[in-house]
Amino acid sequence: MKELHVKCLLPVRMDKYLMDQFPALSMGRLNKALRENKIKLNGKKQPLSTRVQNGDSIKLFLTDEQLENRPTPAAVFVYEDDDIIIANKPAGIAVDGPDSDTLVRRVQAKLAAEGKPTHAVLCHRLDTGTSGLVLLAKSSAAEAFLTAAIKSRAIEKRYLCVTFGRPNPPAALLRDYLLK
Template sequence: MKELRVKCLLPVRMDKYLMDLYPALGPGRLNKALRENKIKLNGKKQPLSTRVQNGDVIKLFLTDDQLEQQRGLPPAVFVYEDEDIIIASKPAGIAVDGADNDTLLKRVQEKLKAAGKGERAVLCHRLDTGTSGLILLAKNNAAESFLTAQIKARSITKHYLCVTFGRPNPPAALLRDYLLKDAERGIVYITDGTAGGAKEVITGYETLAVSGRLAELKVELVTGRTHQIRAHLAHIGCPILGDSKYGNNAANRELRFKYQALCAWELRFPDTITDERFAHLAGRVFHADKPWYCKQVEDGTLK
Protein backbone atom coordinates (compact mmCIF):
# COMPACT_ATOMS: atom_id res chain seq x y z
CA MET A 1 0.00 0.00 0.00
CA LYS A 2 1.22 3.49 -0.88
CA GLU A 3 0.02 6.61 0.89
CA LEU A 4 0.30 9.82 -1.13
CA ARG A 5 -0.13 13.31 0.28
CA VAL A 6 -1.27 15.52 -2.58
CA LYS A 7 0.99 18.42 -3.47
CA CYS A 8 -0.51 20.79 -6.02
CA LEU A 9 -1.21 24.50 -6.29
CA LEU A 10 -4.64 24.11 -7.91
CA PRO A 11 -7.27 21.34 -7.68
CA VAL A 12 -6.77 18.61 -10.30
CA ARG A 13 -8.71 15.47 -11.27
CA MET A 14 -7.59 12.47 -9.26
CA ASP A 15 -7.04 10.28 -12.34
CA LYS A 16 -4.79 12.89 -13.97
CA TYR A 17 -2.85 13.36 -10.73
CA LEU A 18 -2.24 9.61 -10.40
CA MET A 19 -1.36 9.06 -14.07
CA ASP A 20 1.17 11.91 -13.92
CA LEU A 21 2.81 10.22 -10.92
CA TYR A 22 2.56 6.70 -12.31
CA PRO A 23 2.41 6.54 -16.13
CA ALA A 24 1.67 2.80 -15.95
CA LEU A 25 -1.73 3.63 -14.43
CA GLY A 26 -3.73 4.17 -17.61
CA PRO A 27 -7.51 4.72 -17.57
CA GLY A 28 -8.28 1.00 -17.80
CA ARG A 29 -6.06 0.04 -14.90
CA LEU A 30 -7.30 2.96 -12.77
CA ASN A 31 -10.96 2.07 -13.32
CA LYS A 32 -10.28 -1.56 -12.47
CA ALA A 33 -8.45 -0.56 -9.27
CA LEU A 34 -11.34 1.71 -8.28
CA ARG A 35 -13.91 -1.07 -8.89
CA GLU A 36 -11.85 -3.34 -6.63
CA ASN A 37 -11.76 -0.66 -3.86
CA LYS A 38 -8.01 -0.23 -4.21
CA ILE A 39 -8.07 3.59 -4.38
CA LYS A 40 -9.19 5.66 -1.40
CA LEU A 41 -9.26 9.46 -1.15
CA ASN A 42 -9.21 10.72 2.43
CA GLY A 43 -10.33 7.29 3.57
CA LYS A 44 -13.27 6.95 1.16
CA LYS A 45 -13.91 5.56 -2.31
CA GLN A 46 -14.41 8.52 -4.67
CA PRO A 47 -14.94 8.83 -8.46
CA LEU A 48 -11.74 9.26 -10.46
CA SER A 49 -13.13 12.59 -11.70
CA THR A 50 -13.02 13.99 -8.14
CA ARG A 51 -10.69 16.97 -7.90
CA VAL A 52 -7.94 16.55 -5.32
CA GLN A 53 -6.20 19.47 -3.66
CA ASN A 54 -3.12 20.20 -1.61
CA GLY A 55 -3.02 18.12 1.57
CA ASP A 56 -5.47 15.40 0.48
CA VAL A 57 -4.39 11.81 1.18
CA ILE A 58 -4.69 9.11 -1.48
CA LYS A 59 -4.13 5.48 -0.54
CA LEU A 60 -3.28 3.01 -3.31
CA PHE A 61 -3.64 -0.67 -2.45
CA LEU A 62 -1.49 -1.71 -5.41
CA THR A 63 1.85 -3.49 -5.75
CA ASP A 64 5.03 -1.86 -7.02
CA ASP A 65 4.77 -3.98 -10.19
CA GLN A 66 1.31 -2.55 -10.88
CA LEU A 67 2.57 1.00 -10.42
CA GLU A 68 5.74 0.71 -12.49
CA GLN A 69 5.85 1.35 -16.22
CA GLN A 70 5.51 -1.93 -18.05
CA ARG A 71 8.03 -2.74 -20.74
CA GLY A 72 5.89 -4.88 -22.97
CA LEU A 73 3.21 -7.32 -21.88
CA PRO A 74 3.86 -10.81 -20.53
CA PRO A 75 4.06 -13.24 -23.46
CA ALA A 76 0.87 -14.97 -24.56
CA VAL A 77 0.90 -18.76 -24.24
CA PHE A 78 -0.11 -20.47 -27.48
CA VAL A 79 -1.31 -24.05 -27.04
CA TYR A 80 -1.77 -24.36 -30.82
CA GLU A 81 -1.25 -22.17 -33.88
CA ASP A 82 -1.56 -22.65 -37.62
CA GLU A 83 -2.13 -20.27 -40.55
CA ASP A 84 -5.81 -19.85 -39.61
CA ILE A 85 -6.36 -20.21 -35.87
CA ILE A 86 -4.75 -19.76 -32.48
CA ILE A 87 -5.63 -21.52 -29.25
CA ALA A 88 -4.27 -19.40 -26.40
CA SER A 89 -4.23 -20.04 -22.67
CA LYS A 90 -5.54 -17.14 -20.57
CA PRO A 91 -4.40 -16.73 -16.97
CA ALA A 92 -6.96 -15.84 -14.31
CA GLY A 93 -7.16 -12.14 -13.53
CA ILE A 94 -6.90 -10.57 -16.98
CA ALA A 95 -9.79 -9.77 -19.30
CA VAL A 96 -10.00 -11.29 -22.76
CA ASP A 97 -10.19 -7.77 -24.21
CA GLY A 98 -11.29 -4.24 -23.30
CA ALA A 99 -9.75 -1.00 -22.09
CA ASP A 100 -7.22 -2.50 -19.68
CA ASN A 101 -3.54 -2.14 -20.53
CA ASP A 102 -3.11 -5.89 -20.25
CA THR A 103 -5.62 -8.24 -21.89
CA LEU A 104 -5.33 -11.64 -23.53
CA LEU A 105 -6.05 -10.15 -26.95
CA LYS A 106 -3.30 -7.52 -26.53
CA ARG A 107 -0.84 -10.22 -25.47
CA VAL A 108 -1.72 -12.28 -28.55
CA GLN A 109 -1.41 -9.29 -30.89
CA GLU A 110 1.94 -8.35 -29.38
CA LYS A 111 3.26 -11.89 -29.80
CA LEU A 112 2.19 -11.94 -33.46
CA LYS A 113 3.80 -8.55 -34.01
CA ALA A 114 7.04 -9.64 -32.34
CA ALA A 115 7.13 -12.67 -34.66
CA GLY A 116 6.91 -10.31 -37.64
CA LYS A 117 3.83 -12.01 -39.01
CA GLY A 118 1.72 -8.90 -39.51
CA GLU A 119 -1.40 -10.88 -38.65
CA ARG A 120 -4.38 -9.86 -36.53
CA ALA A 121 -6.38 -12.16 -34.32
CA VAL A 122 -10.11 -12.04 -33.53
CA LEU A 123 -11.73 -13.54 -30.44
CA CYS A 124 -14.35 -16.20 -31.21
CA HIS A 125 -15.70 -16.56 -27.67
CA ARG A 126 -15.01 -15.26 -24.17
CA LEU A 127 -14.10 -16.23 -20.63
CA ASP A 128 -14.78 -14.33 -17.42
CA THR A 129 -11.81 -12.30 -16.15
CA GLY A 130 -11.42 -14.60 -13.13
CA THR A 131 -11.54 -17.80 -15.22
CA SER A 132 -8.39 -19.25 -16.75
CA GLY A 133 -7.99 -21.53 -19.75
CA LEU A 134 -8.32 -21.99 -23.49
CA ILE A 135 -9.56 -19.33 -25.90
CA LEU A 136 -10.12 -19.73 -29.65
CA LEU A 137 -8.96 -16.91 -31.94
CA ALA A 138 -9.21 -16.57 -35.71
CA LYS A 139 -6.55 -15.02 -37.95
CA ASN A 140 -8.83 -14.40 -40.92
CA ASN A 141 -12.48 -14.18 -41.97
CA ALA A 142 -12.68 -17.81 -43.09
CA ALA A 143 -11.41 -19.07 -39.74
CA GLU A 144 -13.71 -16.73 -37.83
CA SER A 145 -16.75 -17.99 -39.76
CA PHE A 146 -15.73 -21.61 -39.26
CA LEU A 147 -15.06 -21.35 -35.53
CA THR A 148 -18.14 -19.28 -34.68
CA ALA A 149 -20.33 -21.69 -36.67
CA GLN A 150 -18.84 -24.69 -34.84
CA ILE A 151 -19.36 -23.02 -31.47
CA LYS A 152 -22.95 -22.06 -32.32
CA ALA A 153 -23.69 -25.62 -33.43
CA ARG A 154 -22.08 -26.96 -30.22
CA SER A 155 -19.77 -29.08 -32.35
CA ILE A 156 -16.69 -28.07 -30.34
CA THR A 157 -16.95 -29.72 -26.93
CA LYS A 158 -15.76 -27.64 -23.97
CA HIS A 159 -14.72 -29.20 -20.69
CA TYR A 160 -13.76 -27.26 -17.58
CA LEU A 161 -12.00 -28.18 -14.35
CA CYS A 162 -13.12 -26.55 -11.12
CA VAL A 163 -13.06 -26.89 -7.36
CA THR A 164 -16.34 -26.48 -5.49
CA PHE A 165 -17.02 -25.68 -1.86
CA GLY A 166 -19.22 -28.67 -1.16
CA ARG A 167 -19.45 -32.13 -2.69
CA PRO A 168 -22.22 -32.58 -5.27
CA ASN A 169 -24.76 -35.33 -4.77
CA PRO A 170 -25.00 -37.32 -6.96
CA PRO A 171 -21.27 -37.31 -7.85
CA ALA A 172 -22.12 -36.99 -11.55
CA ALA A 173 -25.16 -35.55 -13.32
CA LEU A 174 -26.49 -33.61 -16.28
CA LEU A 175 -28.19 -30.45 -15.03
CA ARG A 176 -31.05 -28.95 -17.05
CA ASP A 177 -32.59 -25.66 -15.95
CA TYR A 178 -33.18 -22.11 -17.21
CA LEU A 179 -31.05 -19.02 -16.78
CA LEU A 180 -32.36 -15.49 -16.36
CA LYS A 181 -29.93 -12.62 -16.89
CA ASP A 182 -30.08 -9.36 -14.92
CA ALA A 183 -27.93 -7.09 -17.09
CA GLU A 184 -28.22 -4.09 -14.80
CA ARG A 185 -26.80 -5.96 -11.80
CA GLY A 186 -24.41 -8.09 -13.86
CA ILE A 187 -25.76 -11.31 -12.38
CA VAL A 188 -27.76 -14.34 -13.52
CA TYR A 189 -30.33 -16.57 -11.82
CA ILE A 190 -31.15 -20.24 -12.32
CA THR A 191 -34.90 -20.90 -12.62
CA ASP A 192 -37.13 -23.87 -13.42
CA GLY A 193 -39.04 -22.20 -16.25
CA THR A 194 -38.88 -19.69 -19.09
CA ALA A 195 -40.66 -16.84 -17.27
CA GLY A 196 -39.08 -13.45 -17.89
CA GLY A 197 -37.24 -14.66 -20.96
CA ALA A 198 -35.08 -17.25 -19.18
CA LYS A 199 -33.11 -19.50 -21.57
CA GLU A 200 -32.29 -23.19 -21.25
CA VAL A 201 -28.95 -24.15 -19.74
CA ILE A 202 -27.42 -27.62 -19.77
CA THR A 203 -24.35 -28.38 -17.67
CA GLY A 204 -22.82 -31.79 -17.10
CA TYR A 205 -20.43 -32.59 -14.27
CA GLU A 206 -18.36 -35.50 -12.95
CA THR A 207 -16.57 -35.60 -9.59
CA LEU A 208 -12.88 -36.41 -10.06
CA ALA A 209 -11.61 -36.06 -6.48
CA VAL A 210 -12.72 -34.92 -3.03
CA SER A 211 -10.76 -33.41 -0.15
CA GLY A 212 -12.47 -32.37 3.07
CA ARG A 213 -15.17 -29.84 2.18
CA LEU A 214 -14.02 -29.53 -1.43
CA ALA A 215 -14.56 -31.41 -4.68
CA GLU A 216 -12.72 -31.32 -8.00
CA LEU A 217 -15.15 -31.54 -10.91
CA LYS A 218 -14.85 -32.00 -14.64
CA VAL A 219 -17.66 -29.93 -16.17
CA GLU A 220 -19.06 -30.07 -19.69
CA LEU A 221 -20.46 -26.79 -20.95
CA VAL A 222 -23.25 -27.94 -23.28
CA THR A 223 -24.94 -24.56 -23.64
CA GLY A 224 -22.81 -21.44 -23.30
CA ARG A 225 -24.66 -18.80 -21.29
CA THR A 226 -23.24 -15.98 -19.18
CA HIS A 227 -21.83 -17.28 -15.86
CA GLN A 228 -23.53 -20.59 -16.58
CA ILE A 229 -21.17 -22.97 -14.76
CA ARG A 230 -20.74 -20.64 -11.79
CA ALA A 231 -24.47 -20.08 -11.32
CA HIS A 232 -25.53 -23.67 -12.04
CA LEU A 233 -23.14 -25.22 -9.52
CA ALA A 234 -24.07 -22.61 -6.91
CA HIS A 235 -27.74 -23.50 -7.54
CA ILE A 236 -27.13 -27.11 -6.43
CA GLY A 237 -25.30 -25.94 -3.29
CA CYS A 238 -21.75 -26.40 -4.58
CA PRO A 239 -20.42 -22.94 -5.52
CA ILE A 240 -17.02 -22.65 -7.13
CA LEU A 241 -14.28 -21.80 -4.65
CA GLY A 242 -13.11 -18.20 -5.05
CA ASP A 243 -16.29 -17.03 -6.77
CA SER A 244 -17.19 -13.72 -5.10
CA LYS A 245 -20.48 -13.32 -6.99
CA TYR A 246 -22.14 -16.72 -6.55
CA GLY A 247 -19.91 -18.38 -3.98
CA ASN A 248 -19.20 -18.61 -0.26
CA ASN A 249 -17.21 -15.49 0.60
CA ALA A 250 -16.31 -16.72 4.08
CA ALA A 251 -14.69 -19.82 2.57
CA ASN A 252 -13.02 -17.72 -0.13
CA ARG A 253 -11.42 -15.51 2.53
CA GLU A 254 -10.44 -18.46 4.71
CA LEU A 255 -8.72 -20.27 1.84
CA ARG A 256 -7.41 -17.01 0.33
CA PHE A 257 -8.83 -17.41 -3.16
CA LYS A 258 -8.72 -14.22 -5.22
CA TYR A 259 -10.27 -15.68 -8.40
CA GLN A 260 -12.72 -18.49 -9.02
CA ALA A 261 -11.17 -21.96 -9.19
CA LEU A 262 -12.41 -22.53 -12.72
CA CYS A 263 -10.36 -23.39 -15.82
CA ALA A 264 -11.46 -23.91 -19.43
CA TRP A 265 -9.31 -27.01 -19.60
CA GLU A 266 -10.22 -28.89 -22.79
CA LEU A 267 -11.38 -28.13 -26.34
CA ARG A 268 -12.38 -31.08 -28.51
CA PHE A 269 -13.07 -30.66 -32.22
CA PRO A 270 -15.69 -32.88 -33.92
CA ASP A 271 -14.54 -36.16 -35.43
CA THR A 272 -15.71 -35.09 -38.89
CA ILE A 273 -15.10 -31.68 -40.50
CA THR A 274 -16.28 -31.36 -44.10
CA ASP A 275 -14.50 -28.08 -44.86
CA GLU A 276 -11.17 -29.19 -46.38
CA ARG A 277 -9.38 -26.08 -45.12
CA PHE A 278 -10.01 -27.10 -41.50
CA ALA A 279 -10.24 -30.91 -41.89
CA HIS A 280 -6.85 -31.33 -40.16
CA LEU A 281 -8.53 -30.28 -36.89
CA ALA A 282 -11.02 -33.19 -36.94
CA GLY A 283 -10.83 -35.18 -33.72
CA ARG A 284 -8.09 -32.99 -32.25
CA VAL A 285 -8.16 -32.38 -28.48
CA PHE A 286 -6.32 -29.51 -26.78
CA HIS A 287 -5.64 -28.97 -23.09
CA ALA A 288 -4.54 -26.16 -20.82
CA ASP A 289 -2.21 -27.00 -17.94
CA LYS A 290 -4.04 -28.50 -14.99
CA PRO A 291 -4.53 -25.74 -12.37
CA TRP A 292 -2.63 -25.91 -9.09
CA TYR A 293 -5.84 -26.00 -7.04
CA CYS A 294 -6.96 -29.20 -8.77
CA LYS A 295 -3.63 -30.86 -7.99
CA GLN A 296 -3.94 -29.80 -4.33
CA VAL A 297 -7.43 -31.28 -4.02
CA GLU A 298 -6.13 -34.50 -5.56
CA ASP A 299 -3.24 -34.78 -3.09
CA GLY A 300 -5.33 -33.57 -0.13
CA THR A 301 -3.35 -30.43 0.69
CA LEU A 302 -6.34 -28.19 -0.08
CA LYS A 303 -9.47 -29.06 1.89
Protein backbone atom coordinates in the same frame (compact mmCIF):
# COMPACT_ATOMS: atom_id res chain seq x y z
CA MET B 1 -2.00 0.24 0.63
CA LYS B 2 -0.15 3.23 -0.80
CA GLU B 3 -0.61 6.74 0.49
CA LEU B 4 0.33 9.64 -1.77
CA HIS B 5 0.75 13.21 -0.62
CA VAL B 6 -0.02 15.39 -3.61
CA LYS B 7 2.72 17.81 -4.58
CA CYS B 8 1.73 19.97 -7.52
CA LEU B 9 1.56 23.69 -8.15
CA LEU B 10 -1.78 23.69 -9.95
CA PRO B 11 -4.88 21.56 -9.34
CA VAL B 12 -5.03 18.50 -11.62
CA ARG B 13 -7.63 15.79 -12.18
CA MET B 14 -7.15 12.84 -9.84
CA ASP B 15 -7.20 10.28 -12.69
CA LYS B 16 -4.43 12.11 -14.55
CA TYR B 17 -2.38 12.52 -11.38
CA LEU B 18 -2.64 8.80 -10.55
CA MET B 19 -1.80 7.67 -14.10
CA ASP B 20 1.25 9.98 -14.05
CA GLN B 21 2.38 8.45 -10.74
CA PHE B 22 1.66 4.86 -11.79
CA PRO B 23 1.90 4.34 -15.58
CA ALA B 24 0.53 0.77 -15.22
CA LEU B 25 -2.84 2.19 -14.14
CA SER B 26 -5.32 2.47 -16.98
CA MET B 27 -8.67 4.27 -16.92
CA GLY B 28 -10.40 0.89 -16.82
CA ARG B 29 -8.40 -0.21 -13.79
CA LEU B 30 -8.94 3.17 -12.08
CA ASN B 31 -12.72 3.06 -12.65
CA LYS B 32 -12.88 -0.49 -11.29
CA ALA B 33 -10.84 0.49 -8.22
CA LEU B 34 -13.12 3.46 -7.60
CA ARG B 35 -16.26 1.26 -7.88
CA GLU B 36 -14.71 -1.11 -5.35
CA ASN B 37 -13.93 1.79 -2.93
CA LYS B 38 -10.18 1.30 -3.30
CA ILE B 39 -9.37 4.98 -3.90
CA LYS B 40 -9.85 7.61 -1.18
CA LEU B 41 -9.11 11.31 -1.48
CA ASN B 42 -8.63 12.91 1.95
CA GLY B 43 -10.39 9.89 3.49
CA LYS B 44 -13.47 10.01 1.23
CA LYS B 45 -14.53 8.42 -2.04
CA GLN B 46 -14.45 11.08 -4.75
CA PRO B 47 -14.99 10.93 -8.54
CA LEU B 48 -11.86 10.53 -10.64
CA SER B 49 -12.61 13.92 -12.23
CA THR B 50 -12.07 15.64 -8.85
CA ARG B 51 -9.16 18.06 -8.92
CA VAL B 52 -6.40 17.31 -6.45
CA GLN B 53 -4.10 19.99 -5.17
CA ASN B 54 -0.96 20.42 -3.14
CA GLY B 55 -1.33 18.83 0.31
CA ASP B 56 -4.14 16.40 -0.56
CA SER B 57 -3.80 12.77 0.52
CA ILE B 58 -4.74 9.88 -1.78
CA LYS B 59 -4.94 6.35 -0.40
CA LEU B 60 -4.84 3.47 -2.89
CA PHE B 61 -5.91 0.06 -1.67
CA LEU B 62 -4.30 -1.74 -4.62
CA THR B 63 -1.60 -4.40 -4.82
CA ASP B 64 1.93 -3.62 -5.95
CA GLU B 65 1.29 -5.75 -9.05
CA GLN B 66 -1.60 -3.46 -10.02
CA LEU B 67 0.53 -0.36 -9.52
CA GLU B 68 3.84 -1.45 -11.04
CA ASN B 69 4.57 -1.23 -14.72
CA ARG B 70 5.70 -4.80 -15.24
CA PRO B 71 6.27 -6.08 -18.75
CA THR B 72 3.31 -7.98 -20.15
CA PRO B 73 4.10 -11.71 -20.42
CA ALA B 74 3.87 -13.15 -23.89
CA ALA B 75 0.83 -15.18 -24.84
CA VAL B 76 1.40 -18.91 -24.94
CA PHE B 77 0.20 -20.36 -28.21
CA VAL B 78 -0.86 -23.99 -28.06
CA TYR B 79 -1.54 -24.02 -31.81
CA GLU B 80 -1.25 -21.55 -34.67
CA ASP B 81 -1.75 -21.73 -38.42
CA ASP B 82 -2.69 -19.24 -41.15
CA ASP B 83 -6.30 -19.00 -39.93
CA ILE B 84 -6.53 -19.65 -36.18
CA ILE B 85 -4.70 -19.35 -32.88
CA ILE B 86 -5.38 -21.44 -29.80
CA ALA B 87 -3.94 -19.54 -26.83
CA ASN B 88 -3.63 -20.59 -23.21
CA LYS B 89 -5.28 -17.94 -20.98
CA PRO B 90 -4.04 -17.83 -17.39
CA ALA B 91 -6.50 -17.11 -14.59
CA GLY B 92 -6.53 -13.49 -13.44
CA ILE B 93 -6.46 -11.67 -16.77
CA ALA B 94 -9.42 -10.72 -18.93
CA VAL B 95 -9.69 -11.97 -22.51
CA ASP B 96 -10.51 -8.44 -23.71
CA GLY B 97 -11.50 -5.07 -22.33
CA PRO B 98 -10.11 -1.74 -21.16
CA ASP B 99 -7.24 -3.13 -19.06
CA SER B 100 -3.72 -2.84 -20.43
CA ASP B 101 -3.05 -6.55 -19.84
CA THR B 102 -5.56 -8.77 -21.65
CA LEU B 103 -5.20 -12.00 -23.57
CA VAL B 104 -5.95 -10.25 -26.87
CA ARG B 105 -3.24 -7.65 -26.20
CA ARG B 106 -0.77 -10.42 -25.31
CA VAL B 107 -1.61 -12.26 -28.54
CA GLN B 108 -1.21 -9.06 -30.59
CA ALA B 109 2.12 -8.30 -28.90
CA LYS B 110 3.42 -11.80 -29.62
CA LEU B 111 2.34 -11.61 -33.27
CA ALA B 112 3.95 -8.17 -33.64
CA ALA B 113 7.20 -9.41 -32.06
CA GLU B 114 7.27 -12.22 -34.64
CA GLY B 115 6.67 -9.73 -37.48
CA LYS B 116 3.23 -11.15 -38.29
CA PRO B 117 -0.06 -9.26 -38.85
CA THR B 118 -1.63 -8.55 -35.44
CA HIS B 119 -5.28 -9.09 -36.41
CA ALA B 120 -6.79 -11.68 -34.05
CA VAL B 121 -10.50 -11.86 -33.14
CA LEU B 122 -11.93 -13.70 -30.14
CA CYS B 123 -14.38 -16.46 -31.03
CA HIS B 124 -15.52 -17.05 -27.43
CA ARG B 125 -14.69 -15.87 -23.92
CA LEU B 126 -13.58 -17.19 -20.56
CA ASP B 127 -14.17 -15.42 -17.26
CA THR B 128 -11.23 -13.50 -15.81
CA GLY B 129 -10.79 -16.00 -12.97
CA THR B 130 -10.85 -19.00 -15.32
CA SER B 131 -7.82 -20.42 -17.08
CA GLY B 132 -8.04 -22.40 -20.28
CA LEU B 133 -7.76 -22.48 -24.05
CA VAL B 134 -9.25 -19.66 -26.12
CA LEU B 135 -9.90 -19.70 -29.89
CA LEU B 136 -8.92 -16.64 -31.92
CA ALA B 137 -9.47 -16.17 -35.65
CA LYS B 138 -6.93 -14.50 -37.89
CA SER B 139 -9.37 -14.00 -40.77
CA SER B 140 -13.06 -13.22 -41.17
CA ALA B 141 -13.66 -16.62 -42.82
CA ALA B 142 -12.05 -18.41 -39.87
CA GLU B 143 -14.10 -16.30 -37.44
CA ALA B 144 -17.36 -17.19 -39.22
CA PHE B 145 -16.43 -20.88 -39.29
CA LEU B 146 -15.41 -21.04 -35.60
CA THR B 147 -18.38 -19.06 -34.27
CA ALA B 148 -20.79 -21.22 -36.30
CA ALA B 149 -19.07 -24.39 -35.02
CA ILE B 150 -19.34 -23.18 -31.41
CA LYS B 151 -22.98 -22.15 -31.88
CA SER B 152 -23.93 -25.51 -33.41
CA ARG B 153 -21.95 -27.30 -30.68
CA ALA B 154 -19.65 -28.93 -33.24
CA ILE B 155 -16.86 -27.71 -30.95
CA GLU B 156 -17.36 -29.15 -27.49
CA LYS B 157 -16.32 -27.13 -24.44
CA ARG B 158 -15.18 -28.98 -21.34
CA TYR B 159 -14.49 -27.56 -17.92
CA LEU B 160 -12.46 -29.08 -15.12
CA CYS B 161 -13.16 -27.98 -11.57
CA VAL B 162 -10.32 -28.24 -9.07
CA THR B 163 -11.37 -28.67 -5.44
CA PHE B 164 -9.48 -28.47 -2.19
CA GLY B 165 -9.89 -31.15 0.47
CA ARG B 166 -11.36 -34.60 -0.07
CA PRO B 167 -14.60 -34.70 -2.04
CA ASN B 168 -17.15 -37.33 -1.13
CA PRO B 169 -17.56 -39.39 -3.29
CA PRO B 170 -13.93 -39.26 -4.49
CA ALA B 171 -14.96 -39.20 -8.19
CA ALA B 172 -18.11 -38.09 -9.97
CA LEU B 173 -19.41 -36.60 -13.18
CA LEU B 174 -21.79 -33.65 -13.11
CA ARG B 175 -23.77 -32.69 -16.20
CA ASP B 176 -25.85 -29.56 -16.07
CA TYR B 177 -26.60 -26.34 -17.91
CA LEU B 178 -26.03 -22.74 -16.90
CA LEU B 179 -29.17 -20.65 -16.61
CA LYS B 180 -29.41 -16.87 -16.79
